[in-house]
Amino acid sequence: MGHDVICVDNFFTSQKSNVTHLLDRSNFELIRHDIVHPIWLEVDEIYNLACPAAPGHYQYNPIKTMKTSVVGSMNLLGMARRCGAKVFQASTSEVYGDPEVHPQPESYRGCVNPIGVRACYDEGKRAAETLFMDYHRMHKMRIRICRIFNTYGPRMHPFDGRVVSNFIRQALSGQDITIFGDGSQTRSFCYRDDLVEGFIRLMAAPDEVSFPVNIGNPGEYTIKQLAELTIELTGSPSKLVYRPLPADDPTRRRPDITLAKQHLSWEPTVPLREGLQKTIDWFRTIDPEQYRPPTPNF
Numbered sequence: 001m002g003h004d005v006i007c008v009d010n011f012f013t014s015q016k017s018n019v020t021h022l023l024d025r026s027n028f029e030l031i032r033h034d035i036v037h038p039i040w041l042e043v044d045e046i047y048n049l050a051c052p053a054a055p056g057h058y059q060y061n062p063i064k065t066m067k068t069s070v071v072g073s074m075n076l077l078g079m080a081r082r083c084g085a086k087v088f089q090a091s092t093s094e095v096y097g098d099p100e101v102h103p104q105p106e107s108y109r110g111c112v113n114p115i116g117v118r119a120c121y122d123e124g125k126r127a128a129e130t131l132f133m134d135y136h137r138m139h140k141m142r143i144r145i146c147r148i149f150n151t152y153g154p155r156m157h158p159f160d161g162r163v164v165s166n167f168i169r170q171a172l173s174g175q176d177i178t179i180f181g182d183g184s185q186t187r188s189f190c191y192r193d194d195l196v197e198g199f200i201r202l203m204a205a206p207d208e209v210s211f212p213v214n215i216g217n218p219g220e221y222t223i224k225q226l227a228e229l230t231i232e233l234t235g236s237p238s239k240l241v242y243r244p245l246p247a248d249d250p251t252r253r254r255p256d257i258t259l260a261k262q263h264l265s266w267e268p269t270v271p272l273r274e275g276l277q278k279t280i281d282w283f284r285t286i287d288p289e290q291y292r293p294p295t296p297n298f
């Protein structure tokens with residue numbers, strides 16, 4: 001779109017090679033920085049996607065995870081207030097916890113265990129939403145809150161620890177596919193390009209859209225179905241193996257995207273089978289050895 005872009009990353013779950021193809025563009029700048037510490041930039045718009053989002057990574061240092069969402073958001077909101085920037089918060093379907101309402105509309109207040117192992121992420125993101133709303137009410141700041149449901153696609157980290165990357169990596173290398181629990185828990189998987197389109201539309205929406213908006217694909221699958229589809233699309237001989245279900249793992253998750261349709265004219269366009277095939281095709285082109293596992297917990 002011709003914007004000047006400043007990318008700020010501490011590379012905890014990422015690496016510089018993700019953006020090396022952008023480094024010689026005159027409108028792209030890269031800063032290695034952790035938003036837990038203040039930063040002083042002059043910008044028009046901020047997309048705050050900081051915070052590890054895979055359970056293994058956000059549980060690696062839960063105090064740091066909470067700080068990233070809370071202290072990091074305060075730093076960005078302070079900066080946005082000073083330079084009059086519009087600021088977008090990447091929130092999450094985890095604000096709904098293990099939901100009793102299905103599918104989840106934005107009006108549902110959630111069922112989160114505040115003292116469980118997922119709380120550093122869930123409650124951190126919930127507190128960030130509170131901060132965004134309070135800066136909006138108190139200082140009339142222009143904010144956007146996007147509740148992101150499970151997302152996947154090419155260029156996701158092969159050792160991200162997420163179910164899609166784990167299953168594809170396991171299937172392509174002929175390893176066992178690790179299903180946590182009995183595989184009956186559900187998730188709704190949104191393809192990367194659809195998500196990014198949702199971000200851009202939300203940022204461009206009228207300032208009245210300062211309330212949280214779900215962005216996700218309402219197609220709901222059990223984890224076992226995802227494993228079977230991955231085996232089918234890769235033609236892998238891998239077998240399914242069952243491992244204990246992690247604590248507080250939500251049993252089902254599906255976005256109600258009525259608000260996104262109504263206010264952003266947005267809905268996903270890429271079905272799981274098609275998106276998974278594209279993701280598998282990309283995984284076939286990479287050498288996972290070139291990627292550093294972000295934590296020992298992948």
Ligand code: UDP
Pocket residue numbers: 053054055150161162163164166167178179180181185187223245246249250
């Ligand atoms: N999962 C699994 N095997 C794996 C990784 C994850 O069965 O190798 C399950 C996990 O227990 C959860 C679902 O897949 O029920 C989605 O997990 P992920 O970590 O991708 O995202 P989240 O739990 O945050 O939705």
